[in-house]
Amino acid sequence: MKIIQREFGSIHDGVITSTTLVNDHGMEVTSINYGCIITNIMVPDQNGQMENVVLGFDTIENYEKHSPYFGAVIGRVAGRIKGGTFELDGAKYQLEKNNMGNALHGGNKGYDKKVWHVDVNSDDEESSVVYKYISLDGEEGYPGNVEIKVTYCLSNANELTISYEAVSDKKTLLNVTNHSYFNLSGDLKRDILNHALKVKSDSFLELDDELIPTGEVLSVANTSFDFRESRVIQDGVNSSHDQNILAGNGYDHPFLLSENHNQEIVLSDEESGRILTIETDQPAVVLYTGNKLNNDFEIRSVQSRKYLGLCLETQGLPDSIHHPHFPSNILEKGEVFRSQTIYKFGLL
Template sequence: MKIIQEKWAEIHQQPVISFTMINDNGMEVTCINYGCIITKIVTPDKNGNYENVVLGFEHFPPYITNTPYFGAVIGRVAGRIQNACFELDGKTYTLCKNENNNHLHGGVKGLHRVLWNAVAVENEGEVGVRFSYTSPDGEEGYPGTVQVQVTYMLNNQNELVISYNARSDKSTLLNLTNHTYFNLSGNIKRDILDHELKIKSDQFLELNEELIPTGIFLDVTDTPFDLRKGKKLKDGIMANHPQIEVVGQGYDHPFLLNAHHDEEIVLWDPGSGRTLTVETDEVGVVVYTGNQLQEGMDIYGVPSRKYLGICLEVQGLPDAIHHPHFPSWILRPEEIYSSVTKYRFGVK
């Protein structure tokens, strides 16, 4: 196993460093210290062809705006916060409104648009990168100075393990995720409509017209959201269902997971034979099928379009601060935020 480290670009007179982890099977994961962005994941198909299975950009400049959040760590709070404000311990905090009237994915800057400290890590049987960043009190409107550490580790089981750890000196909100878009066809040969997705989930969250949870958990039974036995994505995306239509004809919904670290999310592309199994200790996953990907961006030589990638954003439930019956995002000074998600790549 090895890790290759090189200067890729520069921003604010600081180097943007690229790290490529390579395991003994030839699988590669490349990431950068700007936003902890995963730029490439190279895995074999059923015929042994190694190809990239994520969306990203060939060069650094598009990542500076990166409106689709390709590959980035999202925080301090992933998802939307209604009306871009919240109350915590009797005090009201106002955040920036960066999506209509709401706050999305940590704000204009967020954790996805900062340079992180990064060091290569080499252990027996695994290599990786440990990122760290201190988000100052008041950044993007959030209280507390938060020390965040994100670690990416690649092992010889073709698993990418992402670990999140954080502490705050004041009570604050924290809900982190990774926003990688997967396309298992390899080198973006096809869109994701023929991918099959299986999720161990009996309930999903109803969304309103602004894509904010209403607070109602809906039963997946007899709906396009019943993925318990697996479903071809296009069968759900093309369905005539109000919740499919409200997000632009597709999925952009939080699912409540029934199981953890037990093959609870499985994505499969029959054409390439590639599989992705996601296991996590997070309570939910937001499934986003790229319904709002703008056309015309150059993604490794392929023009962007709807349904070119799927995000599996494992995280706490969106807008939880406004829904007391959702699992809490609140991080107290005496607590440690900790979360682990494993992405295992295979073929069948």
């Protein structure tokens, strides 16, 4: 195992450090302490060719200017909160409205735009980078001082484990995730429309016109949302289902997982031979197929465009504070939040 650190750039909040975890098989995971962004994941294809399978940039300036949350940790609350307001114990909180009058992904300067403290650890079997941040009471409108730690751990089994731990000194909301855009073709050679996805999920959340859950839980049966057997992403892009059309011809939906820690999410690309298996303790995964990626910038010399990557965001349900029948995203004072998601890279 090996760890490589270097200066990635600098912004007004300080120097940005890049950390690359390298295992004994040559797999690499690179991240920076700006937003805990994963910039590269290098894994082999069926011919042994090592290539990057996530969308990202080589400069901090591009992340500040162009990034639609590429590879970042999202918080305090992933997804949208309707109207940018919520109540806890009778107190009303007004959040930053950064998406059509709603709060999205933690606000104007969520966890994805913060500079985090960085530490590293390594032994013979795994290496890790640990990011820490203190989110102050009132930040983006949320109550409580929240101490949060995010750990990226790479093993010799070609597994990346993302662990989250947080505690608040006031009752607050917390729903964190990683927003990596995957493309298993390698170095963005193709889009993700022919990627095949399998998800152990019997139901998904209906969205309104602002892409916020209505509260209705819909069955996946006999729809383009049925990933219980593997199907290609193209099916949803071509679908006439009103929810696919609403999302911009594709997916931007939370799926309720029927199992945890049992190969519940599997993404594959037949041409490269790569396969990604995701296991989590979270109740849901948000599938976003890059339906709204802009084409006015480049990603490492490749023109950005729709469907160039897809996100599999393991998390709690968005806007759960307004839907009491959803699993709660409330974090009590002094309660320790813990969550873990494992990304296993292999070959078909």
